[in-house]
């Protein structure tokens with residue numbers, strides 16, 4: 001059969017690398033990087049190169065499944081949607097709208113319409129219980145920094161940066177980072193090029209990561225001690241007068257309070273607590289402050305250490321006191337093509353508080369919605385605890401709570417306690433094992449998509465509208481259509497920025513995307529028309545060239561003292577490090593899998609099937625642990641097994657381990673073939689971030705023993 005090669009982009013992860021796909025009839029047979037794409041230049045990673053295998057894989061669901069006495073079995077689409085809609089309607093009638101919850105996991109963020117439709121569905125029902133993986137990820141930088149104000153013109157872009165300060169973010173493996181941080185597009189090459197033009201790099205990470213290997217200064221911080229370290233860096237910059245005094249005078253309030261709060265944190269005190277050298281801290285502070293451009297930013301590691309809000313506050317403060325923003329008259333930050341446009345002026349937009357009083361509240365831990373989502377921290381308790389507002393039904397789209405949420409046993413109990421659990425997943429995931437229905441979605445090459453979820457990283461007005469290259473197999477349909485099928489049966493409105501979706505006639509995906517992106521620079525339908533070949537387009541002529549001055553003479557100012565942050569910081573700095581258990585288990589990513597996705601593909605399995613417990617060889621020698629030995633890791637909240645891996649890049653006292661491996665009952669028997677879930681070590685009821693509810697998923701105090709020794713001691 002003839003092979004037709006078509007351009008598209010990868011949606012295995014958020015980097016959206018430009019690809020060429022070979023299609024034979026109804027099958028994709030191979031994919032590779034598109035060398036003609038000016039931005040990606042043919043780059044792909046090993047995960048993306050499995051797209052053909054993924055689409056054709058034997059574990060892939062091609063029909064919706066319903067649980068009966070014999071387990072999951074195929075069910076006709078009409079019957080599935082009728083029954084789900086009827087059961088949801090009965091649950092809402094009996095228990096009220098909050099009894100239905102929706103969770104958008106990582107794959108809802110790889111489909112340009114899924115997350116928005118899932119959210120519209122929850123809102124249409126009137127439920128406060130809409131959850132996303134953001135509150136398991138980096139919620140503090142999304143929600144708690146806005147209370148300091150934000151700069152209309154945006155942060156300094158990566159391309160013009162002289163210095164970056166990177167805290168717990170390894171974009172070379174994760175292809176993920178904040179705007180202005182290490183670019184997620186062909187990250188290793190981009191970073192090398194930036195270093196060649198003079199970029200200075202400071203990395204704060206308990207591991208010498210792939211990014212840290214290129215650093216001028218690497219501070220191998222003890223996990224969980226970033227607050228002290230960042231406070232010391234700010235103290236040095238302020239006391240040595242290396243900050244942007246003119247910028248602060250014009251735009252910033254609260255500098256004296258911040259100065260006072262960090263004044264006692266000398267390089268020596270921070271060095272002792274964080275386990276790094278005082279000289280290293282001083283160099284890091286001077287490199288960052290003496291540069292003209294470039295930002296301080298973090299990834300998941302620090303956000304998960306229990307101090308997310310304080311760490312993001314300190315990083316935002318560093319950028320504010322050093323004025324790391326696009327200024328009046330400088331080249332403007334590019335407009336995002338598919339995002340509603342906001343003025344990109346050189347001025348401060350007023351602080352915003354997106355949680356607390358006035359926001360729908362959870363029944364637990366004083367937590368409330370952040371923006372329009374409830375923190376994942378409370379999902380299990382909201383399901384398991386009877387009373388007004390108890391969650392009875394959950395729809396999971398592209399997520400896997402059983403391996404991704406804190407406190408695994410409780411999450412499993414919660415999934416089992418639901419009256420109705422619907423998973424939208426390409427396979428029988430660890431969570432789908434407990435589902436009443438598993439709905440089978442079309443995969444990425446079988447659907448239209450736009451680059452709305454990756455465009456915030458682009459430094460040009462880059463846009464892509466890719467067409468479905470293959471027909472969806474079996475009964476599979478796009479994820480947004482599943483919500484539409486249920487919504488129309490329940491008569492639940494699906495409201496988007498551009499208005500309500502029709503429920504009587506099925507909209508096209510282009511129509512849905514136009515509704516979702518209403519107010520954007522160029523509507524998806526127009527980008528589609530402009531790019532009949534399905535390749536990228538850069539709307540350079542639609543971009544403003546320079547950043548205008550602030551729109552309003554009485555512009556807002558940044559505040560370095562929102563709410564009680566100074567008191568919280570002072571209290572945190574006064575606390576000596578947790579003397580508790582000897583090791584700290586820190587989170588990391590694995591190159592060849594994406595959380596719990598990819599473990600089923602042969603080429604990726606060859607790279608390893610367990611989530612190795614990476615340890616410093618000196619620690620292993622001291623404890624008599626050989627490379628590849630099985631160990632037991634015990635935290636206050638629980639226990640897991642791991643396979644020890646000698647890794648000199650990990651600082652002593654640290655176990656560096658990926659999450660989303662194994663299942664709840666994998667245990668010792670399956671540790672080599674599947675790994676164990678580190679979320680068995682995480683307790684969501686203590687040590688969580690008080691605003692975002694983010695649990696301590698990294699920097700977890702643990703004890704480590706050889707399995708043989710542990711068994712003998714019992």
Ligand SMILES: Nc1nc2c(c(=O)[nH]1)N[C@H]1C(S)=C(S)[C@@H](COP(=O)(O)OP(=O)(O)OC[C@H]3O[C@@H](n4cnc5c(=O)[nH]c(N)nc54)[C@H](O)[C@@H]3O)O[C@H]1N2
Pocket residue numbers: 104105106107108133134136137138300304397398399400401403404405424425426427429430441442443444479587588594595596597658659660678679682697698
């Ligand atoms: N201890 C600890 N816990 C963590 C983290 C950590 O570092 N440490 N990291 C946290 C972070 S950052 C995140 S984002 C969360 C992730 O949390 P989740 O998003 O809940 O978990 P994933 O494993 O990414 O789940 C993705 C699911 O989507 C399915 N899938 C794959 N392709 C498709 C598709 O095309 N369509 C659909 N519908 N489904 C598909 C996969 O089979 C899988 O079941 O975990 C968090 N949990």
Ligand SMILES: Nc1nc2c(c(=O)[nH]1)N[C@H]1C(S)=C(S)[C@@H](COP(=O)(O)OP(=O)(O)OC[C@H]3O[C@@H](n4cnc5c(=O)[nH]c(N)nc54)[C@H](O)[C@@H]3O)O[C@H]1N2
Pocket residue numbers: 013106137167168169170171173174175176177204205206207209221222223224225226298299300301302305586587588589590591592593594595656698699
């Ligand atoms: N290959 C691959 N890519 C992925 C994923 C994957 O599973 N595999 N997951 C995706 C997801 S969901 C996300 S959110 C992004 C995350 O993207 P990143 O945030 O870049 O994730 P990591 O690569 O784990 O980098 C986090 C770093 O934090 C460090 N760290 C851990 N604890 C601490 C601490 O207490 N302090 C400091 N300073 N550092 C600490 C770890 O050593 C690690 O190097 O990656 C995405 N990309």
Ligand code: SF4
Pocket residue numbers: 010011012013014015016017043044045046047048049175
């Ligand atoms: S980095 Fe890899 S998985 Fe992510 S979009 Fe690119 S090729 Fe796909």
Ligand SMILES: [Mo]
Pocket residue numbers: 133137
């Ligand atoms: Mo994430």
